[in-house]
Amino acid sequence: EMLLRFIAVDFPVSVRKEWRLLIVATLSFILPLLGVAFAGFYWPDFSWIQAVLGADTMQSLDMMYGSSDDQISNLRSEYGSNFMMFCHYIWNNIGIDFRIYAGGILACLGSLFFLAYNGVFFGAVIAYIHTACSTKAFYTFVAGHSSFELIAMVIAGMAGLRIGMGLLHPGRKTRRKSLMDAGKKSLPLILGAALMTFVAAAIEGFWSAQALPEMVKYTVGIALWIVCFLYLGMSGRGARQSSSAMFGKDIEGDQNAA
Numbered sequence: 001e002m003l004l005r006f007i008a009v010d011f012p013v014s015v016r017k018e019w020r021l022l023i024v025a026t027l028s029f030i031l032p033l034l035g036v037a038f039a040g041f042y043w044p045d046f047s048w049i050q051a052v053l054g055a056d057t058m059q060s061l062d063m064m065y066g067s068s069d070d071q072i073s074n075l076r077s078e079y080g081s082n083f084m085m086f087c088h089y090i091w092n093n094i095g096i097d098f099r100i101y102a103g104g105i106l107a108c109l110g111s112l113f114f115l116a117y118n119g120v121f122f123g124a125v126i127a128y129i130h131t132a133c134s135t136k137a138f139y140t141f142v143a144g145h146s147s148f149e150l151i152a153m154v155i156a157g158m159a160g161l162r163i164g165m166g167l168l169h170p171g172r173k174t175r176r177k178s179l180m181d182a183g184k185k186s187l188p189l190i191l192g193a194a195l196m197t198f199v200a201a202a203i204e205g206f207w208s209a210q211a212l213p214e215m216v217k218y219t220v221g222i223a224l225w226i227v228c229f230l231y232l233g234m235s236g237r238g239a240r241q242s243s244s245a246m247f248g249k250d251i252e253g254d255q256n257a258a
Contacts, residue, residue, distance in 0.1 A: 009239045010188050011188050012235040012236045013236040016232070018185075021162060022158055028116055028157065029150075029153065030119065032120045032123060034123065037126040039123075049131070052121065053125065061129065061132075062133065064137070064141075065133040065134050065141070085204065085205040086201050089205055093197045094201075096118065096153065097193050097194060099114055102160065104162065104164040105160075105167065106164070107167055109164070111160030142221075143208075143217045143220065146200075147225040148197070151196060152192075152194070152197040153193070155189055155192060159189035165182060166182020167179055203224075
């Protein structure tokens with residue numbers, strides 16, 4: 001019951017309460033991504049793309065997305081099974097989220113850096129895919145899980161920024177007390193981000209690599225983006241107060257915050 005309450009109310013309400021941090025985290029990630037991706041479209045020079053990605057990453061992208069016909073067999077040979085792919089994505093993606101979160105302790109700078117770094121990296125990946133690989137193989141693969149994975153990354157950044165703001169602006173509290181309170185406020189954000197990343201890994205491991213029609217992949221991907229936006233924007237509205245004691249004190253979900 002506590003877990004269901006957290007998923008249905010506490011987490012989305014916490015995200016909406018921190019809407020200012022949501023804007024900052026989103027822009028910190030999406031602007032570098034779009035800037036680097038568009039730069040790659042206009043200046044498709046492998047030298048600067050390689051400087052961002054590295055030769056090994058470019059080789060991996062060639063194997064994964066060089067051709068949609070070889071994609072499934074390459075994934076199977078690398079990971080062995082859907083379950084092993086799922087485990088790999090869990091390990092990798094949750095690790096990224098927690099690095100972004102932990103960086104907040106450096107007065108927000110660590111979280112902002114990791115958000116921007118991942119934006120630059122993903123932008124360079126998109127630029128390289130459009131220059132040297134099969135866009136069909138890439139977009140049909142990422143369509144299903146991209147919503148949960150990317151939104152979770154941004155929310156992990158929000159949680160890190162909340163930690164950093166507690167350190168930078170303690171107000172009348174001691175810095176230690178302010179940091180502890182900020183940690184409590186950030187906890188539903190990072191736990192929710194971890195749950196979303198878990199869902200993304202499950203989709204990536206068991207759905208994304210399946211040999212299904214192109215339009216099916218895109219339709220499901222668009223539908224999941226809409227579901228994520230509706231969930232975070234609408235779920236928990238009207239809830240008066242959380243009955244969960246997971247975070248040390250109740251989380252108020254008044255109408256103004258929600």
